[in-house]
Amino acid sequence: MYTLGIETSCDETACAVLKNGNRILSNVISSSLDRHRVFGGVVPEIAARHCLEAIDVVYQEALKKARVKPCDLDLISVTQGPGLIGSIFVGVSFAKALAFALDCPLIAVHHLEAHLEANFIGRLKPSSFIGLIVSGGHTTLVRYQKWRYQVLGETVDDAIGEAYDKVARLLDLGYPGGPVIDRFARRGNPKAFEFTKPKQEGRFDFSFSGIKTAVFHLQQRGAVSLRERRTLENFCASFQETVMRWIVDKTLLACREEGIQCIVVGGGVSANSRLRALLSEEAGVRGIKVFLPPLELTTDNAVMVARLGYSLFRKGMRSDFQVAADPSLKIGGNGHGTS
Ligand code: KG4
Ligand code: ZN
Numbered sequence: 001m002y003t004l005g006i007e008t009s010c011d012e013t014a015c016a017v018l019k020n021g022n023r024i025l026s027n028v029i030s031s032s033l034d035r036h037r038v039f040g041g042v043v044p045e046i047a048a049r050h051c052l053e054a055i056d057v058v059y060q061e062a063l064k065k066a067r068v069k070p071c072d073l074d075l076i077s078v079t080q081g082p083g084l085i086g087s088i089f090v091g092v093s094f095a096k097a098l099a100f101a102l103d104c105p106l107i108a109v110h111h112l113e114a115h116l117e118a119n120f121i122g123r124l125k126p127s128s129f130i131g132l133i134v135s136g137g138h139t140t141l142v143r144y145q146k147w148r149y150q151v152l153g154e155t156v157d158d159a160i161g162e163a164y165d166k167v168a169r170l171l172d173l174g175y176p177g178g179p180v181i182d183r184f185a186r187r188g189n190p191k192a193f194e195f196t197k198p199k200q201e202g203r204f205d206f207s208f209s210g211i212k213t214a215v216f217h218l219q220q221r222g223a224v225s226l227r228e229r230r231t232l233e234n235f236c237a238s239f240q241e242t243v244m245r246w247i248v249d250k251t252l253l254a255c256r257e258e259g260i261q262c263i264v265v266g267g268g269v270s271a272n273s274r275l276r277a278l279l280s281e282e283a284g285v286r287g288i289k290v291f292l293p294p295l296e297l298t299t300d301n302a303v304m305v306a307r308l309g310y311s312l313f314r315k316g317m318r319s320d321f322q323v324a325a326d327p328s329l330k331i332g333g334n335g336h337g338t339s
Pocket of ligand 1: 010136176177267270
């Protein structure tokens with residue numbers, strides 16, 4: 001069975017072909033990242049225009065690489081949301097038109113569920129787990145059981161990736177900030193700077209705006225400067241250790257309180273070296289199993305979308321032509337037009 005995945009929720013335009021839900025035949029991604037760099041963050045209008053320009057080329061390339069013809073496709077899976085309305089609209093419209101023209105089943109999926117599903121290509125999906133979604137737009141803890149997702153907590157302000165990007169911008173380290181800070185952090189002393197732990201209402205909620213403000217004040221006082229490489233490395237290591245400890249502690253707490261011995265991680269920030277090491281280490285001593293996505297599937301891609309569509313389709317779910325792009329799609333519910 002051949003599944004075409006289409007992902008256009010933000011600045012990437014991606015198409016992938018998956019065979020029987022487990023074999024990646026192609027994984028094509030066109031990013032508009034370079035066009036956003038000068039602005040220090042994603043500009044929605046530029047992202048949507050890029051999706052519109054790239055979608056057909058990326059689709060053709062994905063089929064060519066997979067050596068599959070349009071008439072061979074058995075299922076089209078597309079990201080319905082959440083994300084940027086203009087970008088998602090391009091993917092959903094393209095998917096609907098293609099499904100209609102090819103008379104092929106269509107399924108619209110949730111972007112964050114797809115990030116978690118990236119872990120299950122060639123691996124058995126556990127029947128229950130705590131999902132940790134860490135990306136540029138989200139920091140969310142969910143509980144998965146019997147095919148249903150329930151949100152346990154999320155960020156009350158900035159997402160973790162957003163915090164990395166904003167801190168990197170304050171320090172003039174470029175965009176996106178996550179990979180740069182991660183690189184500097186590997187050589188620094190994580191105890192050099194201390195940050196105050198945030199207090200939020202919900203036990204499983206996160207907050208990163210306080211640490212961002214603390215960095216702003218440090219930078220204003222000249223305590224962190226690009227010119228002093230050692231200080232910068234120490235700062236990055238301290239920042240990274242602090243935020244990753246908060247995230248890992250909450251995730252382990254969720255496991256304990258929910259009585260679940262399995263963690264599944266997804267999203268762009270799941271590429272972070274310290275998060276991967278710390279979570280594996282801390283979960284390991286508690287006998288908790290951790291799923292971390294392969295590095296090439298951490299950032300936005302269409303393989304994860306194809307995989308989730310395939311899983312849901314096999315469970316009997318379908319979308320009709322009423323399905324619409326939904327920038328605020330909630331995790332856990334079926335998208336409008338999907339049953
Ligand atoms: O999931 P993603 O590709 O896009 C969204 O759906 O948001 O995540 C992008 C985010 C960016 O904020 C980027 O800075 C962050 O992931 N990121 C990282 C690392 N690699 C990417 N953050 C921390 N450490 C990394 N190694
Ligand atoms: Zn994403």
